[in-house]
Each structure stands twice: as C-alpha cells, then as structure tokens.
Amino acid sequence: MLVSLTVGKVDAGVAVLLTEDKRLIEFPSILLPADIHSGSIVDINVSRNQPAEERAEQTFAALQHEIHTTFGTRSPSPPVLRCRNATQTSVVLEWDPIDLATAELRSLSLYRNGAKAGNIPMGKMSTKISGLALDTEYTFHLILRTSAGQYGSEKLTVKTHKMTDLHGITITPGVMDPQLKDSLAETVNRIGAKMIDQVRIDTTHFVCTEPRGQGWEKAVEMNVPVVVPDWLKGCEREGRIVGVRAYYLDADPSKRQIGPSATQQQMQMQGQSEAERGQRGGRGRSGMG
Numbered sequence: 001m002l003v004s005l006t007v008g009k010v011d012a013g014v015a016v017l018l019t020e021d022k023r024l025i026e027f028p029s030i031l032l033p034a035d036i037h038s039g040s041i042v043d044i045n046v047s048r049n050q051p052a053e054e055r056a057e058q059t060f061a062a063l064q065h066e067i068h069t070t071f072g073t074r075s076p077s078p079p080v081l082r083c084r085n086a087t088q089t090s091v092v093l094e095w096d097p098i099d100l101a102t103a104e105l106r107s108l109s110l111y112r113n114g115a116k117a118g119n120i121p122m123g124k125m126s127t128k129i130s131g132l133a134l135d136t137e138y139t140f141h142l143i144l145r146t147s148a149g150q151y152g153s154e155k156l157t158v159k160t161h162k163m164t165d166l167h168g169i170t171i172t173p174g175v176m177d178p179q180l181k182d183s184l185a186e187t188v189n190r191i192g193a194k195m196i197d198q199v200r201i202d203t204t205h206f207v208c209t210e211p212r213g214q215g216w217e218k219a220v221e222m223n224v225p226v227v228v229p230d231w232l233k234g235c236e237r238e239g240r241i242v243g244v245r246a247y248y249l250d251a252d253p254s255k256r257q258i259g260p261s262a263t264q265q266q267m268q269m270q271g272q273s274e275a276e277r278g279q280r281g282g283r284g285r286s287g288m289g
Helices: 050-072 178-191 214-221 230-238 262-288
Strands: 002-010 014-018 024-028 041-045 081-086 091-095 105-112 115-119 126-129 137-146 149-152 156-159 170-173 205-207
Touching: 002 024, 081 137, 081 156, 091 137, 091 156, 105 126, 170 178, 170 214, 178 230, 205 214, 205 230
Parallel strands: 170 205
Antiparallel strands: 002 014, 002 041, 014 024, 081 091, 091 126, 105 115, 105 137, 137 149, 137 156
C-alpha cells in the first residue's frame, strides 16, 4: 500500500508528517531522504512481510521448545526422610540426596512438631537432634525451598526410648584385646544393640581400653562418650541405661558397680523382709494356739 504524506516539520530526530485528512504522524527523520524540508511530499510503501513473520515464529517456537525441554520436563523431588537411630534423648535422621533437577536450592529446613528446628547445611544428608525427653513422640519433616517452588517430605513420627530399652545403643569398638572385643560383640547381640566399625553420627558410645587410634580421635572430636567395655556389661546387668561417668577411660574403677544390680539387690532385700515377716507371723500364731 502506497501512502503519500506531506512533511510538516523536520527536527533532529523526528519529522511531523501530515495525511490528506490533516492527521499528524511522527516519523523518524533518519528514515526520510536527506534533502526533504517542510512542504515536501514523500511516498511511503507499507506492506506485510509474511516470510519474516514465519521465520520469527519458527525461531520463537524453537526457543520455547528448548526452554521447556531444559527446564519444564523435570521438577525437584520432595525429600525422603528416615530415622536412622533413636535413643532415650536423641534422634538421628537421614534423607536421600536432594534432587533439584534444574532448579536452584534456596534452603532445606527441618521442622520438629510443626516448629522450625533449623536449616540444614548444603550437602548434608543426616542430622542429630539431642536434648529430647524420655519415652516421648516427636514429629519431623523437611521443607525444601527452590527456585522452582517449595517441596515437603512426609511427616515422620519417632518415639524416644525408655531407660530400659537398650536397642538404641550403637557402639564403635576401638583398641582392645581381641577376646574382649568378641565378648563385647556377644553382649551387643544379647541386649539388641548395634556395633559399627567406624565412628558415625549415630554412634552413641566409643568403647576401648586405650586412648589411641583414628577412631578414638574422631570420637573425641565429635564429643562421643569414650567408655570401657564394662559400661555395656553394666547396662546388661542393670537391664537399663547406666551413667557413663564411672566408665570413662580415666574414671576411678572402684566407683563401678560389680556384681548384682541395685534393682536385683533391692528385690532380694524386699524378698528377705517379706520372708522374715512371714516367719514372725507364723511364730505368733503358734504361741496363741
């Protein structure tokens, strides 16, 4: 379509063109011939460039497909939370490696009983929560925040153990006599505890007779209680978790309990008292007869 326009005014960057019905059109002066002036008549041919439209549409469609293929086919996976171990006062939680797909990590947060317990550092796949109450249920879940949105794990309910539940004990043996280590393993099996070769986040006690070795160094670094084998035997004898203070490597051995447990002694004394009362009652009835 050919349009004839009259040049009304020419400025440095914009020319004012007039149509036949006296409408004003601002037009870039750089696109007009150099020798025009006010009153000049210019012809402008306007047509639709369909081949260019098709090329632009094809380019846009290809870019859209590439973006969808790269970022739109996969999304981050919700975290999968598990309980590795539970004791009387602590819980060790673990989860699979976080799958972010093509998204960026914003934060990974742990929630306990609906309240935020803290953020998890990048690359960490386990955590230990201490200072919990005995024989109490807790609910945990993870919240993953990414550039693609927010994803939550299933809620995990964990109950801490009673003092008489020894299944949460997880020991790592250190330097000791081989026969003593075999005896320790038998005790572990009898009480339902666990023994692992290396010090990990779920190690509750490091058992050894000499303060040396890489395992001992790591246990000290991680603040894991370092005790002698008698501590585990004391737990078996008592039928409950016993205090570790008397069983540290540098503790006074005379303070450790040897022989029947306090509970057993109390039951024996109670039985003797009942027997004595029964005997006195029998003698009294004989005298009255």
